[in-house]
Amino acid sequence: MCKDGTIHRCTPLDQRSKRGRAAILHCRHASSGGWRMSPTENIRKAGLQFAELERKAKNLINSRQGPEADHKSLDGARDLIEQLQIYQAELEIQNEELRDAQQALLTSRNRLSYLYHQAPVGYISVDKNGFIREVNQRLLNMLGMTMDACLNKPLVNFILDSDRAIFLGRFRAFFDMPKGKHMEICLQKSDKSALYALLEGRLAEDMPDSTANDKEFMLLTISDITARRDAEANLRLADKIIHTAQEAILVTDAQGTILNVNPCFEKTTGYTKDEIIGKNPRILQSGRQNSLFYNVMWKQVLNTGCWQGIVWNRRRNGEEYAEKLTINAIYGDRKEVTHYVGVFTDITDQLELEEKLRQSQKMEAIGTLVGGIAHDFNNMLAGIVGNLYLAKKKSDKQAELIPHLEVIGTLSDKAAEMIAQMLTFARKGIVQMKPLALNHCINEILTGAGWVSIPENIRLNINLCEEDLVIKADQTQIQQLVINLLSNARDALAGQSQPAIETHLTRYCPDKFFLLEHDLANGVEFAHLTISDNGCGIDSEQYARIFEPFYTTKEAGKGTGLGLAMVYGAVQTHGGVIQVESIQGGGTSFHLYLPLIDMVLNDNRDAPLQMAAGKGEIILVADDDAVVLDVTTEILANHGYRILQADDGRNAWNLFESHFAEIDLVILDIIMPNMNGDEVAEKVRQLRPDIPIIFATGYDRQHVLSGDNELENSTVLNKPFQYDHLSHLMRTLLD
Numbered sequence: 001m002c003k004d005g006t007i008h009r010c011t012p013l014d015q016r017s018k019r020g021r022a023a024i025l026h027c028r029h030a031s032s033g034g035w036r037m038s039p040t041e042n043i044r045k046a047g048l049q050f051a052e053l054e055r056k057a058k059n060l061i062n063s064r065q066g067p068e069a070d071h072k073s074l075d076g077a078r079d080l081i082e083q084l085q086i087y088q089a090e091l092e093i094q095n096e097e098l099r100d101a102q103q104a105l106l107t108s109r110n111r112l113s114y115l116y117h118q119a120p121v122g123y124i125s126v127d128k129n130g131f132i133r134e135v136n137q138r139l140l141n142m143l144g145m146t147m148d149a150c151l152n153k154p155l156v157n158f159i160l161d162s163d164r165a166i167f168l169g170r171f172r173a174f175f176d177m178p179k180g181k182h183m184e185i186c187l188q189k190s191d192k193s194a195l196y197a198l199l200e201g202r203l204a205e206d207m208p209d210s211t212a213n214d215k216e217f218m219l220l221t222i223s224d225i226t227a228r229r230d231a232e233a234n235l236r237l238a239d240k241i242i243h244t245a246q247e248a249i250l251v252t253d254a255q256g257t258i259l260n261v262n263p264c265f266e267k268t269t270g271y272t273k274d275e276i277i278g279k280n281p282r283i284l285q286s287g288r289q290n291s292l293f294y295n296v297m298w299k300q301v302l303n304t305g306c307w308q309g310i311v312w313n314r315r316r317n318g319e320e321y322a323e324k325l326t327i328n329a330i331y332g333d334r335k336e337v338t339h340y341v342g343v344f345t346d347i348t349d350q351l352e353l354e355e356k357l358r359q360s361q362k363m364e365a366i367g368t369l370v371g372g373i374a375h376d377f378n379n380m381l382a383g384i385v386g387n388l389y390l391a392k393k394k395s396d397k398q399a400e401l402i403p404h405l406e407v408i409g410t411l412s413d414k415a416a417e418m419i420a421q422m423l424t425f426a427r428k429g430i431v432q433m434k435p436l437a438l439n440h441c442i443n444e445i446l447t448g449a450g451w452v453s454i455p456e457n458i459r460l461n462i463n464l465c466e467e468d469l470v471i472k473a474d475q476t477q478i479q480q481l482v483i484n485l486l487s488n489a490r491d492a493l494a495g496q497s498q499p500a501i502e503t504h505l506t507r508y509c510p511d512k513f514f515l516l517e518h519d520l521a522n523g524v525e526f527a528h529l530t531i532s533d534n535g536c537g538i539d540s541e542q543y544a545r546i547f548e549p550f551y552t553t554k555e556a557g558k559g560t561g562l563g564l565a566m567v568y569g570a571v572q573t574h575g576g577v578i579q580v581e582s583i584q585g586g587g588t589s590f591h592l593y594l595p596l597i598d599m600v601l602n603d604n605r606d607a608p609l610q611m612a613a614g615k616g617e618i619i620l621v622a623d624d625d626a627v628v629l630d631v632t633t634e635i636l637a638n639h640g641y642r643i644l645q646a647d648d649g650r651n652a653w654n655l656f657e658s659h660f661a662e663i664d665l666v667i668l669d670i671i672m673p674n675m676n677g678d679e680v681a682e683k684v685r686q687l688r689p690d691i692p693i694i695f696a697t698g699y700d701r702q703h704v705l706s707g708d709n710e711l712e713n714s715t716v717l718n719k720p721f722q723y724d725h726l727s728h729l730m731r732t733l734l735d
Contacts, residue, residue: 122222128175130155139222144190160186160194175218198223252340256280268346270316286320288312305329321348436473437601438527439464445482447627454490456671459500462626469527470599477570484567485531485590492535502532518577525596532589538582614640617664621645622652624672649675653683660687665734667694692733
C-alpha cells in the first residue's frame with residue numbers, strides 16, 4: 001500500500017519474494033520522494049502496517065455470515081494474504097537493512113576505537129575523586145603500563161613524588177572548571193623514569209549527548225612534552241651560555257642587521273642592547289683598517305663560511321680597542337645563509353703585554369751586551385784597583401800623591417758599582433748552584449730580622465722537619481722566592497680577622513702519577529715546601545695568569561707583577577715543580593717541590609751566648625714566635641731557670657692564673673694573637689700587683705707603652721736582644 005492508499009497486489013505466492021520486494025521498493029521510493037528511509041523510520045512504519053493488518057483480520061473474522069458474506073470474506077482474505085506477503089517482504093528488507101546498519105555501526109565503532117587508542121596523545125576519564133575510569137592505549141604505551149594497572153587507580157599514583165602536592169592542590173579547581181585550563185605535571189613511567197606531560201581537560205557533561213551521570217567525570221588529554229621541555233631547557237642553557245660567555249657575541253641576519261648581542265658585548269663596546277639592535281656592525285669601525293681589509297674578510301666568509309682575525313674597533317666613548325674576531329655563517333635548510341654570528345675578545349691588554357714582552361726582550365738584548373762588556377770592564381777595574389793598592393804602598397813618603405790616589409780609588413769603586421747595577425738591571429746575575437740546607441735557609445728567613453716584613457698580628461706557623469733537606473741551589477734565588485711567596489701571603493691577608501700564614505717543609509717521595517704528570521725521572525725525592533695563607537684567595541680569571549710576567553692585581557705602585565714570575569722561573573731553574581691550590585675567599589697554598597741531593601752538611605751555627613745563672617726561679621715566657629719562644633726557653637732553662645711556655649696571650653693568662661703563686665717573673669711579647677701582652681699584664685697585676693714583667697717587642701718602645709700603659713716594676717726590651725742583656729735585666733728585677 002502506497003502513501004496515497006493504493007494497494008499493489010501480488011498474485012502467486014511463489015512470486016512474492018521478487019514481485020513483493022519490488023512493490024515494496026516502489027512504494028518506499030514513491031513515499032519517500034526517491035530517498036531511502038532510515039531503519040528507524042522503516043520500523044515505525046512497519047508497526048503501523050502491522051496494526052492495520054491486525055484490524056483488517058479481526059473485521060474479516062467478524063464479517064463471516066451467509067453466502068454473500070463468505071464471498072466477501074474470501075476476497076478480503078486474499079487481500080489480507082497479499083498484504084501479509086508484502087509485509088513479510090518488508091520485514092526481510094528491514095532485517096537486511098538492520099544487519100547493514102549494525103555492520104556499519106560496528107565498523108564505525110572500531111574505527112573510532114582505533115582513533116581513540118592510537119591517537120598521538122593520551123586520553124583518560126577520571127571521576128571527581130581522581131580515579132581513572134577510562135584510558136586509551138596511547139597513554140598506556142607512554143607510561144609502559146597495562147590497562148589493569150591503570151583502571152580504577154588514583155591518577156596521583158602515576159605522578160612523580162615531587163609534583164604530587166602541586167597536582168593535589170590544583171585538582172579540585174581543575175575538575176570544577178577545566179575548560180581553558182592546563183596543567184604541566186611530571187608523570188612516572190613503569191621504569192621509574194619521568195615523563196613531562198601537559199594535562200588539558202573538559203567535563204563530560206559539556207559533550208554532546210551527555211547524561212546526568214557524566215557530570216561526575218572529567219575527560220583529560222595528556223600530551224608528552226618531554227621533548228619540548230628538553231628543547232626549551234637547551235634553549236635556556238644556550239641563552240645562559242651566550243649571556244654568561246666571557247666573549248662578546250653578536251648575531252645578525254643575512255643582510256648584516258644586528259638582531260641580538262650578549263652582556264659581554266655591551267660591556268666591551270659600551271653600547272646597550274637596545275642601542276645596537278637594528279644597526280649594522282660597521283658602527284663599531286675605528287677607521288684603522290681600510291675597505292680593502294673588509295672586502296677580503298667578507299669574501300672569505302662568503303667562500304668558506306668562516307673568518308678569524310684581529311680587528312681594531314671603537315667603543316661608544318670613542319676609545320679604540322683591538323679584538324680577536326671570529327665570524328661564522330649560519331645556513332638554512334636550503335643551504336642559504338640565514339644569519340652571521342660574530343664572537344670576539346678584547347685583546348687590547350694582551351697586545352700591551354706582548355709589547356711589554358718585546359720590551360723585555362730588548363732589555364735582554366741589552367743585558368747580553370752588558371754581559372759581554374762587563375767581563376772586560378771588571379778585568380780593567382781589577383787591574384786599576386790592584387795597581388792603585390801598590391801605588392799607595394810605594395808612595396808613603398810622597399804625601400802630596402795620596403789625595404789623588406784616593407780620588408782614583410773612589411772613582412774605581414763607583415765604576416764597579418755601576419757595572420754591578422747594570423748587571424742587576426739586565427737580570428744577568430750569575431747563578432751559583434751549591435749544596436744548600438733548605439731547613440736552615442728557610443728558618444733564617446722566617447726568624448731573622450729584615451728579610452720580610454710580616455705584622456705581628458699575623459700568626460706565622462712554622463713547621464720544618466727535623467732532618468736536613470739538602471738541595472743543589474742558588475741560595476739567593478731560593479731566599480728571594482721564599483720572600484716573594486711570604487710577601488704575597490702577607491698582602492692577601494689584608495682585612496682578615498684572624499690572619500695566619502702556614503709554612504711546612506717535609507721530604508716527599510713522589511708516586512708514579514706525579515712523576516708522569518711532570519715528566520720526571522724515577523728515584524728522585526723532593527723537599528716539599530708549602531706556604532699557605534687564609535686570605536682572599538685567587539679567582540678563576542686571575543688563577544690562569546698568576547705566573548705571567550707583569551700581571552698584577554695590586555694597585556699602582558704596590559706590585560710589579562714579577563714576583564710570582566720570578567718564583568716560577570727559579571723553580572724551573574732548580575728542576576722543581578710548583579703547584580697552586582686556591583679557594584676564593586678561603587686562602588691560597590703554594591706547593592714547591594725541589595729535588596734533593598744525597599749530602600750531609602756541617603752545622604756551623606753559633607754557640608749560645610753566655611749568661612748569668614738563675615736560682616731556680618719560675619719564669620713565664622709568652623711569645624707567638626715559636627723559634628723565639630723555644631730558643632728563649634732553652635737558654636733560660638740551661639742557666640738555672642724553670643720555664644712555663646705560652647704561644648699566645650690567652651694561653652699565657654691561663655697558665656698564670658693556674659700558677660700565679662709560684663711564678664717569679666713574666667716575659668711577654670707585646671703583640672700576640674687572641675690577647676696582647678699589655679692586656680695580659682693588666683690581668684696579671686690584678687692577681688699579683690708586685691710581680692716583675694719584661695715586655696719584648698720589635699716596635700719602638702715609644703709607640704708601644706706610653707702614658708697610662710706604663711707599669712711599675714716592668715721594663716721593655718727591643719728585639720732582637722742580646723741574652724746577656726736579658727739576664728742582667730732579670731737579675732735586677734728578681735734580686
